Amino acid sequence: MNNWIISGASVLGGEPADIFVRDGVIADSAPDSAQRLDATGLIALPGLVDLHTHLREPGREDAETVETGSRAAALGGYTAVCAMANTDPVADTAGVVEQVWRLGKDAGLVDVQPIGAVTVGLAGERLAELGAMATSAARVRVFSDDGHCVHDPVLMRRALEYVKAFDGVIAQHAEEPRLTVGAQMNEGDTSARLGLAGWPAVAEEAIIARDVLLAGHVNSRLHICHVSTAGSVELIRWAKSKGWRVTAEVTPHHLLLTDDLVEGYDPVFKVNPPLRTEADVLALREGLRDGTIDIVATDHAPHTVEDKECEWAYARPGMVGLETALSIVVEAMAGTDRLWERIADWMSATPARIAGLSGHGAGLAVGEPANLTLVDPAVRWTPGPAELASRSHNTPYAGRELPSRPVATFLRGVPTVLDGKAQK
Numbered sequence: 001m002n003n004w005i006i007s008g009a010s011v012l013g014g015e016p017a018d019i020f021v022r023d024g025v026i027a028d029s030a031p032d033s034a035q036r037l038d039a040t041g042l043i044a045l046p047g048l049v050d051l052h053t054h055l056r057e058p059g060r061e062d063a064e065t066v067e068t069g070s071r072a073a074a075l076g077g078y079t080a081v082c083a084m085a086n087t088d089p090v091a092d093t094a095g096v097v098e099q100v101w102r103l104g105k106d107a108g109l110v111d112v113q114p115i116g117a118v119t120v121g122l123a124g125e126r127l128a129e130l131g132a133m134a135t136s137a138a139r140v141r142v143f144s145d146d147g148h149c150v151h152d153p154v155l156m157r158r159a160l161e162y163v164k165a166f167d168g169v170i171a172q173h174a175e176e177p178r179l180t181v182g183a184q185m186n187e188g189d190t191s192a193r194l195g196l197a198g199w200p201a202v203a204e205e206a207i208i209a210r211d212v213l214l215a216g217h218v219n220s221r222l223h224i225c226h227v228s229t230a231g232s233v234e235l236i237r238w239a240k241s242k243g244w245r246v247t248a249e250v251t252p253h254h255l256l257l258t259d260d261l262v263e264g265y266d267p268v269f270k271v272n273p274p275l276r277t278e279a280d281v282l283a284l285r286e287g288l289r290d291g292t293i294d295i296v297a298t299d300h301a302p303h304t305v306e307d308k309e310c311e312w313a314y315a316r317p318g319m320v321g322l323e324t325a326l327s328i329v330v331e332a333m334a335g336t337d338r339l340w341e342r343i344a345d346w347m348s349a350t351p352a353r354i355a356g357l358s359g360h361g362a363g364l365a366v367g368e369p370a371n372l373t374l375v376d377p378a379v380r381w382t383p384g385p386a387e388l389a390s391r392s393h394n395t396p397y398a399g400r401e402l403p404s405r406p407v408a409t410f411l412r413g414v415p416t417v418l419d420g421k422a423q424k
């Protein structure tokens with residue numbers, strides 16, 4: 001099953017070539033018995049890697065499971081996802097991260113790498129067992145209280161210091177909680193007009209400023225989740241100019257959507273951090289192009305109909321994103337020089353490096369595991385509930401025509417998606 005000759009694909013958008021897979025590894029030839037796939041007109045990319053996915057298991061299997069989220073990921077071109085820790089129970093012990101890791105293996109559609117919580121129960125009061133999670137079978141390297149900000153500076157400092165022992169990284173959800181009490185959307189002209197409590201840019205920027213200083217001070221690795229403002233991009237640019245070990249992600253939705261979409265009060269547009277302004281969107285795109293922002297991560301945040309399709313103020317924040325991420329990046333970053341090569345960096349090589357995932361993101365070089373996806377660059381498609389494999393349907397792109405789509409994905413040479421269909 002895992003010997004393949006994939007013919008005529010344009011590798012990273014370059015000249016058409018044949019890709020040979022032998023025993024699940026990229027090779028320079030394949031046995032005669034290998035299966036053939038005509039990939040003429042398709043773009044071959046290394047399998048995508050998502051550093052920020054909410055899979056909801058354990059605890060909210062009605063919104064998503066490791067298996068349904070893995071299927072959505074494979075259909076989106078992913079071969080690895082990092083599962084956020086805000087589950088129920090929280091992934092704050094070796095036991096829970098090993099459970100998630102095993103569920104990922106059982107599903108067998110993508111590599112599921114658990115993220116561990118920074119603090120016990122995400123409560124922000126005392127450090128979780130970071131070392132025990134790091135040495136568990138799940139080999140956790142990324143720690144995050146995502147959904148919550150690690151807002152105590154002393155705890156944040158200790159977490160940054162602690163993870164240095166195993167080259168870990170703290171992924172911060174940058175939100176000063178005192179500045180966002182009751183917040184419903186971006187603070188600005190639209191929130192003033194709608195009379196909704198605002199989530200100001202400074203709530204994000206104040207934490208980023210503090211944390212890049214802390215990371216520099218203790219010489220440790222900080223990753224900033226879902227950067228959403230122009231001011232945040234400036235701060236990260238400054239931190240990098242100092243040589244501090246800071247990386248940052250932007251979501252597809254923050255690269256495309258703006259806060260005026262809130263005017264219809266459709267909670268599908270409610271998300272944390274909130275959709276911002278056109279000026280922020282342009283600064284995020286520029287930050288991604290110039291390398292200030294390292295990667296695109298989905299922040300795939302599935303929610304049930306009960307939690308999402310209600311009054312704006314009561315709706316949970318978050319959007320699903322695994323199956324549309326590549327399309328949205330193609331749309332938002334159109335016009336970028338050598339776009340497919342950049343996408344391979346933003347969505348595969350660099351997130352794999354940040355997360356310490358071996359076997360992913362290494363490109364399509366001979367000797368590497370055959371983790372890859374084939375994208376139809378010319379197709380246009382419209383996501384609808386029936387179209388998406390995620391158990392939740394809170395996509396902001398329903399009914400919107402999108403460019404490009406992965407049509408086949410291989411995990412170590414085994415197809416997880418063929419002809420646009422999940423193989424299990």
Ligand SMILES: NC(=O)N[C@@H](CC(=O)O)C(=O)O
Nearest residue numbers: 054146147271272301317318
């Ligand atoms: N992004 C969101 O709006 N929601 C996320 C939490 C988070 O990423 O902060 C969730 O878990 O639903």
Ligand SMILES: [Zn+2]
Nearest residue numbers: 146147173225
């Ligand atoms: Zn978050």
Ligand SMILES: [Zn+2]
Nearest residue numbers: 084146147299
């Ligand atoms: Zn998140």
